[in-house]
Amino acid sequence: MFRSVFARSFKSGVLLNVYKRQYAFVRERRNPESIISTLTSTKITTSEDWEVVKNKIFNDFNTIKPSNIDAVVLTNCINYKHYDLAENYLEYLKKSGVEYNLATIGKIFKLNFCTQNESKGKDSKRNTHETLYAMYEQVKGKYGTLDSITNEHVIMGLSVTDKWEICKDILNEIKLTCVPNSIAYSCTVKAAFQNGQFDYAWNLLNEMLEKNRKPNNMCYIAYIDKCIEDKSISLEKLFEFLGDNDLICDWELIQNLRKYFQETKFVKITQKGLCTGCKKVIPRIDLSDEEFDVLKSKIFERVIVGKDVFRNTSPSELQLFQKMMNKNINYDVVIDGLNVAYSAGTKTSAFVNAHLLSSVVRYYIEQNKKVLVLGRTHMERWPKKYFDFIRANAEIFLTQNISKDDPYLLYCALHAGSNAIIVSRDLMRSHVYLLKENHHKRLFTRWLTQSQHQLVKVLDNGDVIIKKPLPYVETTQKVDGYWHLPYYTVENQESVNWMCLKLK
Numbered sequence: 001m002f003r004s005v006f007a008r009s010f011k012s013g014v015l016l017n018v019y020k021r022q023y024a025f026v027r028e029r030r031n032p033e034s035i036i037s038t039l040t041s042t043k044i045t046t047s048e049d050w051e052v053v054k055n056k057i058f059n060d061f062n063t064i065k066p067s068n069i070d071a072v073v074l075t076n077c078i079n080y081k082h083y084d085l086a087e088n089y090l091e092y093l094k095k096s097g098v099e100y101n102l103a104t105i106g107k108i109f110k111l112n113f114c115t116q117n118e119s120k121g122k123d124s125k126r127n128t129h130e131t132l133y134a135m136y137e138q139v140k141g142k143y144g145t146l147d148s149i150t151n152e153h154v155i156m157g158l159s160v161t162d163k164w165e166i167c168k169d170i171l172n173e174i175k176l177t178c179v180p181n182s183i184a185y186s187c188t189v190k191a192a193f194q195n196g197q198f199d200y201a202w203n204l205l206n207e208m209l210e211k212n213r214k215p216n217n218m219c220y221i222a223y224i225d226k227c228i229e230d231k232s233i234s235l236e237k238l239f240e241f242l243g244d245n246d247l248i249c250d251w252e253l254i255q256n257l258r259k260y261f262q263e264t265k266f267v268k269i270t271q272k273g274l275c276t277g278c279k280k281v282i283p284r285i286d287l288s289d290e291e292f293d294v295l296k297s298k299i300f301e302r303v304i305v306g307k308d309v310f311r312n313t314s315p316s317e318l319q320l321f322q323k324m325m326n327k328n329i330n331y332d333v334v335i336d337g338l339n340v341a342y343s344a345g346t347k348t349s350a351f352v353n354a355h356l357l358s359s360v361v362r363y364y365i366e367q368n369k370k371v372l373v374l375g376r377t378h379m380e381r382w383p384k385k386y387f388d389f390i391r392a393n394a395e396i397f398l399t400q401n402i403s404k405d406d407p408y409l410l411y412c413a414l415h416a417g418s419n420a421i422i423v424s425r426d427l428m429r430s431h432v433y434l435l436k437e438n439h440h441k442r443l444f445t446r447w448l449t450q451s452q453h454q455l456v457k458v459l460d461n462g463d464v465i466i467k468k469p470l471p472y473v474e475t476t477q478k479v480d481g482y483w484h485l486p487y488y489t490v491e492n493q494e495s496v497n498w499m500c501l502k503l504k
């Protein structure tokens with residue numbers, strides 16, 4: 001894909017511009033703190049001081065023009081949390097009688113959000129709220145409909161004021177042209193929780209997930225704070241939401257949850273699912289038959305048919321494949337032949353490849369499993385001793401032309417039923433994005449993580465080491481009255497840690 005974009009750009013003569021733009025970007029990015037350094041290295045108290053600093057910026061950065069300087073200064077102050085400096089700059093603009101453009105106005109709203117958020121609303125200034133609201137009314141009157149970026153900034157700014165409910169309308173306005181960004185959604189959810197509009201907030205959170213917008217922690221923290229304030233509000237609802245959507249907490253959220261509890265237990269969950277805190281075993285969560293059928297039909301619709309997996313297949317090959325599928329043999333294991341064969345590297349000999357695959361086949365047939373191997377016709381040229389063993393003990397389907405192995409593998413595995421095992425080191429996560437609805441994505445991830453076996457290695461004595469899925473799902477869940485929350489730490493985003501809690 002990279003190559004085709006490159007080729008297209010080159011043909012249309014866009015390449016040169018792209019190159020130039022990148023060059024300009026690199027030049028100014030050499031010292032990303034340059035503008036903020038210019039802003040903070042000078043003592044600025046008067047309008048004249050600002051004029052000097054602005055001139056310096058114009059001289060040093062050729063992409064900064066009078067039309068964008070105000071937004072750039074404010075953005076730098078906001079990003080580096082120099083809020084007082086930003087307010088000082090706004091005072092200067094006010095004195096100079098400069099008319100704000102939309103970019104500057106957006107930053108003013110964003111600044112209000114940041115200052116309020118940092119101070120946790122303690123310095124809430126009613127007159128600032130009134131000024132902001134008046135500014136919104138004025139801009140709205142002048143421009144009519146605002147662009148989505150300005151609207152998103154306006155939402156941020158107004159969400160921390162007592163006029164927060166306007167955010168609902170602005171959010172709807174953005175939805176007419178695009179999907180609002182996570183921050184606009186999250187600010188509105190947060191404000192709704194803070195103001196006790198729980199149903200609206202939960203609905204909006206669900207809508208966010210449906211539209212692939214990840215809720216910011218501020219949503220959950222606002223809800224936790226409400227639960228701390230009023231113990232009759234159910235914290236369990238938050239845990240259910242996290243669990244239903246397989247959302248994993250991060251350290252910031254865990255720290256906020258700890259405010260609610262007098263005691264929190266950080267625990268380990270063993271390979272077998274035993275919690276070292278409450279000594280309960282976290283059970284396996286299998287997809288129901290109904291869920292599996294839904295997933296199967298969605299994968300067929302979006303991944304298999306949508307991607308046209310058989311496009312490169314010859315009619316005779318397709319016929320053979322359909323014949324094999326119609327045999328209706330209940331395979332227990334579907335092996336991605338090439339993936340297993342090349343697990344020790346793609347430059348290994350046919351002898352090594354064949355040895356690996358036949359060892360894996362043997363591993364499963366010794367457990368009385370019915371095995372299907374998908375592979376390529378060139379495997380027939382492998383050392384006879386191994387290939388004959390594979391052929392004698394597994395159903396084998398070799399193709400010449402099917403180029404996209406993953407969807408093809410998924411097709412076979414889904415056909416084999418909900419308990420079938422897929423053997424492949426490929427994570428196949430990319431296919432999840434082809435499924436539109438969040439619910440289907442979650443089913444796919446759960447099914448795949450519980451169905452996939454990965455070959456680790458074949459030992460010299462022929463023993464096969466397979467990485468099997470955990471017997472439980474890493475999601476927030478309640479087991480015999482104890483809530484188990486998986487979370488990532490700042491340092492480790494790969495494997496989860498656990499917290500075990502009991503709600504009174």
Ligand SMILES: [Zn+2]
Pocket residue numbers: 267275276277278279280482483484500501
């Ligand atoms: Zn526990």
